[in-house]
Amino acid sequence: MGLYGNMKTNQSDKLLQWYDVAPDSYVTRLKKQLGVFTSYKDVVDFVPRSVWNINSRTKEIKELFEDDLEKHTCKRNGGYAVAIEQKFSVFNPHLGIEILKIWSNIGDRVIDPFAGRDRALITNFMDRRYTGFEISKKTFNQVEKKIKAWKHLNKKFECKMINGDGTELGGMEDESFDFCFSCPPYAFREKYQSVPGQISDMKYPDEWMNALDRTATSVYKKLKHNTYCVFVIADIRHKKKVLPLHCDLIVQFLNRGFNLQDVIINQTNPMNCSGINGFLRNKIMWKTHEYIICFKKC
Numbered sequence: 092m093g094l095y096g097n098m099k100t101n102q103s104d105k106l107l108q109w110y111d112v113a114p115d116s117y118v119t120r121l122k123k124q125l126g127v128f129t130s131y132k133d134v135v136d137f138v139p140r141s142v143w144n145i146n147s148r149t150k151e152i153k154e155l156f157e158d159d160l161e162k163h164t165c166k167r168n169g170g171y172a173v174a175i176e177q178k179f180s181v182f183n184p185h186l187g188i189e190i191l192k193i194w195s196n197i198g199d200r201v202i203d204p205f206a207g208r209d210r211a212l213i214t215n216f217m218d219r220r221y222t223g224f225e226i227s228k229k230t231f232n233q234v235e236k237k238i239k240a241w242k243h244l245n246k247k248f249e250c251k252m253i254n255g256d257g258t259e260l261g262g263m264e265d266e267s268f269d270f271c272f273s274c275p276p277y278a279f280r281e282k283y284q285s286v287p288g289q290i291s292d293m294k295y296p297d298e299w300m301n302a303l304d305r306t307a308t309s310v311y312k313k314l315k316h317n318t319y320c321v322f323v324i325a326d327i328r329h330k331k332k333v334l335p336l337h338c339d340l341i342v343q344f345l346n347r348g349f350n351l352q353d354v355i356i357n358q359t360n361p362m363n364c365s366g367i368n369g370f371l372r373n374k375i376m377w378k379t380h381e382y383i384i385c386f387k388k389c
């Protein structure tokens with residue numbers, strides 16, 4: 092069965108229209124350079140590069156997952172965008188679709204320790220069964236409402252939110268999930284609702300590291316053997332230093348028994364943009380990438 096096998100026809104057509112553009116042009120170039128294969132589809136149905144460029148949302152995909160929460164804005168602090176409490180940053184649906192396609196299968200049970208806003212819908216759209224933990228009651232309520240109202244919801248596939256601590260994953264049976272897929276708060280960079288256990292309120296590095304350690308321990312227990320776990324994360328800059336959040340995550344997950352399967356860079360629009368003066372004065376690069384960290388429980 093193709094990767095889009097179970098999708099509703101008009102949705103899969105739209106997706107394919109978007110999806111085929113980049114790989115085809117890439118393969119055309121490859122063919123010219125190497126003259127090797129006639130179509131990448133003869134070999135694999137995506138181009139397995141370790142640098143991706145999935146940062147845009149087509150109108151069709153944007154419309155599918157859109158909600159009015161997106162209208163909340165960030166306040167600006169110098170060159171940096173700092174989210175205020177009401178802000179829900181949204182997970183890029185194209186990236187979510189890509190990740191689910193590669194490392195999970197139709198019907199899989201997917202666990203998400205830090206659900207945020209739209210991975211529940213993206214996962215349901217891809218015909219996987221979803222359980223997401225969200226510690227903020229406010230976010231939880233809004234996402235629940237959004238799931239209930241979503242006209243594309245495929246009721247054959249569970250789409251469940253839990254208002255609880257994703258570092259603990261309480262109430263979940265051990266070895267009962269086929270895939271873990273998440274995006275934690277980037278330490279204190281964005282401020283989500285202040286509630287006990289809220290990671291964005293934790294002190295860096297000690298409390299942050301402990302939270303990652305607990306998450307790694309819980310996720311490892313809940314996943315079946317021979318399954319993947321994918322986290323999307325970016326490093327942040329604070330007081331002229333880079334805080335290597337993706338390294339922190341890798342270290343804690345390796346400590347708890349995961350194998351590191353892949354580190355992929357996804358190019359993004361500038362996240363922390365200190366302007367051209369930041370570069371000229373301090374040699375600070377604009378941050379235009381995030382990491383897709385893939386672990387395997389063997």
Ligand SMILES: C[S@@+](CC[C@H](N)C(=O)[O-])C[C@H]1O[C@@H](n2cnc3c(N)ncnc32)[C@H](O)[C@@H]1O
Nearest residue numbers: 182205207208225226256257274275276283290
């Ligand atoms: C990075 S944000 C989500 C926004 C993100 N771009 C997304 O949708 O993937 C992570 C979410 O984790 C939640 N969170 C923070 N600490 C948590 C915890 N201990 N357990 C569960 N969720 C938590 C935050 O409230 C926030 O909604």
